[in-house]
Amino acid sequence: MKRLYFFCFIVFVGSPLLWSCEEEKSKKEFIEYLGPILNIDNLAISHSDSGRVKVKISTAKQLKFQNENEVYPKAVYVNFLDKNGVEYSMLRGDSGRYVKEKNLYIIQGNVFFNNRLLQQSLSTEELFWSPVNKKIYTDKKVTIKTPRESITASGGMDATEDFSKYSLRRPKGTFMVDSLRTIVDTTGQ
Numbered sequence: 001m002k003r004l005y006f007f008c009f010i011v012f013v014g015s016p017l018l019w020s021c022e023e024e025k026s027k028k029e030f031i032e033y034l035g036p037i038l039n040i041d042n043l044a045i046s047h048s049d050s051g052r053v054k055v056k057i058s059t060a061k062q063l064k065f066q067n068e069n070e071v072y073p074k075a076v077y078v079n080f081l082d083k084n085g086v087e088y089s090m091l092r093g094d095s096g097r098y099v100k101e102k103n104l105y106i107i108q109g110n111v112f113f114n115n116r117l118l119q120q121s122l123s124t125e126e127l128f129w130s131p132v133n134k135k136i137y138t139d140k141k142v143t144i145k146t147p148r149e150s151i152t153a154s155g156g157m158d159a160t161e162d163f164s165k166y167s168l169r170r171p172k173g174t175f176m177v178d179s180l181r182t183i184v185d186t187t188g189q
Contacts, residue, residue, distance in 0.1 A: 036063035036071070047131065055080055055131070057105075059096070068100040076107055078129065080162060089115045089162055091136075093127065105129040115163040120146045122163065134161040142168070150174055 040062040047055040060074040076096040080089040094109030106128055113122040113136065124142040129135075139156040144166070155169030 034065075037066050038062075038064035040064070052083060053081055053085060070098040070100075072096040072098075078105070078107070088117045089113070091127070091129065103130065103132050105131070113163060118146070118164060120144065120163055122157075122159075129161070131161075135159065136161060136163070139169075144168075144173075 041060065043057075043059050043062045045057040046053045047057070056079045057076070058079075059072040059076045061072065063071040063073065065071070073095055076093050078091040079087045080091075082088050091107060091111070091113045093107035093111040096105060096107040098105050106126065108126045111122075111124045111127045113127065114120070122142055122144050124138050124140050126140045127136055127138045130137075135158065137156065137158040141152065141154050142157050144151045144153070144157075151168065151171050151173035153168035153171045157166055157168045159166035
């Protein structure tokens with residue numbers, strides 16, 4: 001009989017402890033996973049328009065997140081091609097990312113942009129590329145070199161995707177200027 005009382009006592013005293021453990025487990029919060037949902041090695045992407053490849057992007061590693069943003073923790077290469085499929089410009093950076101909601105690529109760290117046709121190069125620490133607007137820009141200091149000039153712009157720059165036209169903020173540098181020729185007016189007026 002003593003054993004029966006002892007058993008009832010254990011069940012009576014121990015059961016609230018078991019219930020409290022169950023309640024504690026159910027009170028735990030759900031922790032949302034915010035890490036990458038996709039991890040790709042040796043990625044190569046081609047952007048095309050009207051059946052022609054216009055841009056090729058490559059990197060050793062891509063991390064894609066649930067909000068469709070992408071991170072490129074290793075070197076990123078963006079090659080721009082003309083209508084014949086020949087590369088005319090190249091953009092390179094140590095890392096980068098793609099922001100889906102803005103459709104914007106951000107290339108960072110030792111960024112180098114080169115237009116082979118125009119023999120122009122640009123170097124900076126961060127560059128933004130908008131495929132929709134076909135523009136590249138930055139607020140960081142840039143250095144642009146051409147066969148005739150070397151320019152540093154401490155306030156950044158805006159340029160077309162092919163780097164054929166650009167505007168600089170707070171530029172400084174050396175420019176080669178053709179000698180001016182004087183044309184004599186012989187009309188007599």
